[in-house]
Amino acid sequence: MSEFTTLVLTLDSGDDTGDVVIKLRPDLAPNHVERIATLANSGFYDGVVFHRVIDGFMAQGGDPTGRGSGGSDLPDMAQEFSDEPHVRGVCSMARTMNPNSANSQFFICLDDATFLDRQYTVWGEVTQGMEHVDALPKGEPPRNPGKIVKARAE
Numbered sequence: 001m002s003e004f005t006t007l008v009l010t011l012d013s014g015d016d017t018g019d020v021v022i023k024l025r026p027d028l029a030p031n032h033v034e035r036i037a038t039l040a041n042s043g044f045y046d047g048v049v050f051h052r053v054i055d056g057f058m059a060q061g062g063d064p065t066g067r068g069s070g071g072s073d074l075p076d077m078a079q080e081f082s083d084e085p086h087v088r089g090v091c092s093m094a095r096t097m098n099p100n101s102a103n104s105q106f107f108i109c110l111d112d113a114t115f116l117d118r119q120y121t122v123w124g125e126v127t128q129g130m131e132h133v134d135a136l137p138k139g140e141p142p143r144n145p146g147k148i149v150k151a152r153a154e
Helices: 030-041 130-134
Strands: 006-012 017-024 050-054 058-061 090-093 106-109 122-128 147-153
Touching: 006 030, 017 030, 017 130, 030 122, 030 147, 122 130
Parallel strands: none
Antiparallel strands: 006 017, 006 147, 017 122, 050 058, 058 106, 090 106, 090 122
16 A cells, blocks of 8 residues: 555646645555656656646646647556545546556546546545646646646655
């Protein structure tokens, strides 16, 4: 089980900058938590944009190319689906149609999205700073996307 309990993302939306504190959930997805923590502490997420932000739905980032089609050099991961609901503030892994294709991309629910339940791996939940996620520029992709200035697992 992961030694990390928290992920802190410093976000810059252009108009707003601040820390988002995410409680990690190794009880739900130990392998995904370990992956997120490893990537965060290696600097992988630093400077990466939120390439897809849909108002009332979710903000997606974690692709180093900024286009939504890339990932880390690490292998894709097997799903760790759970009964945890996708509600506002929940952090979950993005993937292709293949349920075992999660790599580095993730999303934060801006609103309840329970139609995603048991289809995507929940790995955390925002406990502070959700206003900074809400402030991210919207679009697919946003004209001037918000970005992760710094990510660190603690």
